[in-house]
Amino acid sequence: MKNKELEAQVDLLLDRGVLSQFFPTKEEFRKELLSGKKLRFYIGADPTAKALHLGHAQNLLVLEDFRKLGHEVIFLIGDFTGMIGDPSDKSAARVTQTRADVEANFAQWKKQTEAILTYDDAENPVQLKYNSEWLGKLNFAEVLELASNFTVQQMLERDMFDKRLKEGRPIYVHEFMYPLMQGYDSVAMDVDVELCGTDQIFNALAGRTLMQKLKGKDKFVIATTLIADEKTNMLMSKSNGTGVFLDLDANDLFGAIMSQPDGMLRPLFIGCTRIDIAKVEEYMQLENPRDAKIILAHELVRIFHGGEAAQIAQENFINTFSKKEIPDDAPAYTPKWVEMYDAHENVMDFMVSAGLALSKGDARRKVDQKGVSIDGEVVESGTMTLSPDLHDGKIMKVGKRNFIKIVFEK
RNA sequence: GGGUCGGUGGCAGAGUGGUCAAAUGCACCUGACUGUAAAUCAGGCGUCUUCGGACUUCGGGGGUUCAAAUCCCUCCCGGCCCA
Numbered sequence: 001m002k003n004k005e006l007e008a009q010v011d012l013l014l015d016r017g018v019l020s021q022f023f024p025t026k027e028e029f030r031k032e033l034l035s036g037k038k039l040r041f042y043i044g045a046d047p048t049a050k051a052l053h054l055g056h057a058q059n060l061l062v063l064e065d066f067r068k069l070g071h072e073v074i075f076l077i078g079d080f081t082g083m084i085g086d087p088s089d090k091s092a093a094r095v096t097q098t099r100a101d102v103e104a105n106f107a108q109w110k111k112q113t114e115a116i117l118t119y120d121d122a123e124n125p126v127q128l129k130y131n132s133e134w135l136g137k138l139n140f141a142e143v144l145e146l147a148s149n150f151t152v153q154q155m156l157e158r159d160m161f162d163k164r165l166k167e168g169r170p171i172y173v174h175e176f177m178y179p180l181m182q183g184y185d186s187v188a189m190d191v192d193v194e195l196c197g198t199d200q201i202f203n204a205l206a207g208r209t210l211m212q213k214l215k216g217k218d219k220f221v222i223a224t225t226l227i228a229d230e231k232t233n234m235l236m237s238k239s240n241g242t243g244v245f246l247d248l249d250a251n252d253l254f255g256a257i258m259s260q261p262d263g264m265l266r267p268l269f270i271g272c273t274r275i276d277i278a279k280v281e282e283y284m285q286l287e288n289p290r291d292a293k294i295i296l297a298h299e300l301v302r303i304f305h306g307g308e309a310a311q312i313a314q315e316n317f318i319n320t321f322s323k324k325e326i327p328d329d330a331p332a333y334t335p336k337w338v339e340m341y342d343a344h345e346n347v348m349d350f351m352v353s354a355g356l357a358l359s360k361g362d363a364r365r366k367v368d369q370k371g372v373s374i375d376g377e378v379v380e381s382g383t384m385t386l387s388p389d390l391h392d393g394k395i396m397k398v399g400k401r402n403f404i405k406i407v408f409e410k
Numbered sequence: 411g412g413g414u415c416g417g418u419g420g421c422a423g424a425g426u427g428g429u430c431a432a433a434u435g436c437a438c439c440u441g442a443c444u445g446u447a448a449a450u451c452a453g454g455c456g457u458c459u460u461c462g463g464a465c466u467u468c469g470g471g472g473g474u475u476c477a478a479a480u481c482c483c484u485c486c487c488g489g490c491c492c493a
Contacts, residue, residue, distance in 0.1 A: 360459090361459095368454090369440040
């Protein structure tokens with residue numbers, strides 16, 4: 001009886017569509033999961049940014065799923081590997097981070113992931129580890145020993161290196177070490193399963209090799225799909241303008257989801273929510289994709305900020321964008337008194353000091369382009385001064401989504 | 411060690427004495443259109459401005475010139491090839 005139930009849960013997870021590649025095979029992994037053994041899973045991330053994004057969230061949700069199945073799970077902070085940088089781009093290769101940077105970043109991460117990872121479970125909490133703990137202790141001889149398990153040709157098989165070689169771009173020797181380090185993480189933690197994105201398979205397999213050679217153990221590598229637009233195959237990323245970071249507040253997160261291209265809908269539903277697949281397909285059939293997007297946005301905000309926040313964010317969004325109403329929770333800002341002119345700031349200065357424009361020039365441009373309005377009335381001149389009589393309590397709108405309430409001191 | 415090419419705006423990448431605040435693409439901003447978007451179209455995208463212009467930018471420093479991203483010197487950094 002119990003087995004049937006487990007089997008159903010395992011299959012639900014394996015077949016959802018988030019997990020796309022299994023090493024050695026999906027069947028063997030499934031068998032292992034059903035064997036009743038408690039497995040040790042891990043997923044790693046380099047703390048190179050202040051905020052995690054939805055791609056991380058997708059993978060962490062899977063980690064949590066396995067935790068709920070009773071397995072031991074480790075969230076590995078790659079503080080050591082982060083100092084070298086995954087060789088995905090050259091600039092990252094030379095960023096060195098201090099211990100303080102790493103810790104500051106991770107403090108943010110923890111806050112961002114508390115909604116999806118259970119750090120405080122009494123029986124089986126998500127464990128945190130830092131890979132500097134073991135990587136920092138290896139001496140040169142040990143590193144050489146590790147390196148002797150691989151050939152240069154094997155390293156060159158990695159697409160990234162191959163591509164760079166062909167393009168005549170540099171490959172630094174220490175970058176070859178990256179897969180080695182990530183691989184050693186597996187050995188040091190003696191894990192049974194590594195979860196990663198498909199872009200990390202090469203590194204994870206290096207760990208599989210090391211596990212076999214050093215421990216005589218077969219590590220599973222389970223890769224999640226990267227979140228990508230179904231129509232264009234464009235990855236969700238900051239540089240494509242579709243990156244969604246987990247440090248957004250409820251309103252901004254809602255808006256960020258709503259501004260995703262339609263092709264991102266299904267991947268996000270599948271990867272970043274646990275809404276039933278059949279239900280997801282139902283949503284995908286809705287006549288207006290916007291409605292499905294609202295459901296998605298609502299669900300994601302609910303996951304990260306709670307149900308109430310999701311409701312409010314949704315109402316704000318509909319009022320602000322669909323009905324073009326002005327949100328009533330706009331942050332307030334007080335115009336400064338300018339002694340020299342014996343008056344309050346003009347519109348441009350106000351925009352700059354309230355953070356609505358980067359510079360006075362930027363403010364001027366926005367006004368010239370009719371992008372600034374106060375209570376729905378377009379501001380024609382940037383030199384118009386704000387006065388308590390005319391503007392107190394009114395809402396200034398800059399662009400489509402930036403609002404500030406003008407509040408004078410009484 | 412030798413040779414050679416190079417370091418330009420958030421990124422990629424033109425420009426090689428004045429017409430350069432520096433083409434173009436991406437990213438970004440504003441407007442129009444929409445389903446919020448995407449796509450498309452229009453405009454913008456160093457700072458300040460009394461809108462005439464002023465000021466600061468092309469790896470660092472120094473120089474030549476009426477005039478330098480562009481020429482020279484020097485330092486720093488990198489690619490490629492040969493050894």
